[in-house]
Amino acid sequence: MEARELMSGKIHPLPLYLPFVKIVVGVGAKPAVSPFKHMGLNITVGSIQLCTILPGIFCNWRCSSISVEDDLFISTHDSATSLSAIDEVLKAFYAHSGLKVNYSKSEIFCCGLSDSAIASLSGVYGFKVGILPVKYLGFPLVTGKLSEKELRPLMAKITDKMSSWTAKHPSFAGRVQLISSVIQGITNFWSSIFIHPKKVIREVEQKCNAFLWNNTTDTARGAKVKWESLCFPKQEGGLGIKGLELWNISCIMRYIWMIFSQAGSIWVAWVHEYLLKNCSFWTV
Incomplete structure (x- = not known):
């Protein structure tokens, strides 16, 4: 079983610039110490340290906890300098947590770049070049209905x-x-x-x-x-x-049952907050 960790915190919206690069990172899960023993780690202090040693890296002070995630998506500019900065951050995270990035299982997705530029960026750290749409557990991550x-x-x-x-x-x-x-x-x-x-x-x-x-x-x-x-x-x-x-x-109607029966689910809470908006399911 691989452990992947994601530092969580409130994220301020930033303007989107094209071309861009998105990297799917698998943070390798053979920690020297159990991840659960790091729950008391002061991530705020760690963030300040990263900001001081890595120019151009800005950390949110609200980032105060670690949560377990399956995959981590990182967006960056289309330059080797940006990839290098991300690599330094992940190395610093490895030094704090014992969780190391598995680059052989990581993919890079590019938009608005030539084939030569994509090959150059992917070759820096040995990323595989991913093909959209991104897949998770074998399923394509799409916002609408599946096509044939x-x-x-x-x-x-x-x-x-x-x-x-x-x-x-x-x-x-x-x-x-x-x-x-x-x-x-x-x-x-x-x-x-x-x-x-x-x-x-x-x-x-x-x-x-x-x-x-x-x-x-x-x-x-x-x-x-x-x-x-x-x-x-x-x-x-x-x-x-x-x-x-x-x-x-x-099978799909099972999700209706979940909305009414699994009050502790994060997904159910999200549905009530953003889709139902405190209205009855039967009147939406």
Whole structure:
């Protein structure tokens, strides 16, 4: 398990200048001392020390605590000098906490720069050049609905799984089990986060239907029962396979339940403060 740390504090808005560089940093998690033993560390004093030893680095006096984070995004100017200053800050943080940056797992995202400039900046510390949109836990971080293009990795993973099974010629019962457990296990991970486009849902179900009846991913010609009927419970004459569209809706509705039941969640508090704004969920 990797530990990543983020100094938290109130951030004042600054004007955005282009071109810019954004770095996703993984702060390597093999601390010499447990991170929890550093909770008493006076970060304000550390911030003042950083300001004195690093010209051009300005620290917020409200930064008084350490919180555990999975990833850290750092925005900077498009120059080697800026990257060097960030490197010095992270080294100073390592000296205080024992947490070291893992540059091999860090990525750099650039906007408005030529390929040669990007290669030059990424080569300074060995950053990998990231491709937008940024991904977290395999999911693209987008502000709107997912498009068919962004779900292509999911489709490719399902197709690869089915293609490997096709060569083994599983029985009909075996194919039912593979669809119910493996394929739906893959889609469950995505269904719990995003609402899928209907075109993608139909494509996934067509592949599952073709694999079930013909042991292929190309066509379901010759299928004896409609796919919708197969999704009925076994007690009602179906095979108990979950319909992807209804299951996707059910997973997303879980967030409504969370709004009412998990009062201690930071996400729920944010929804109430910025989206509901002290209004009833049913009247928004």
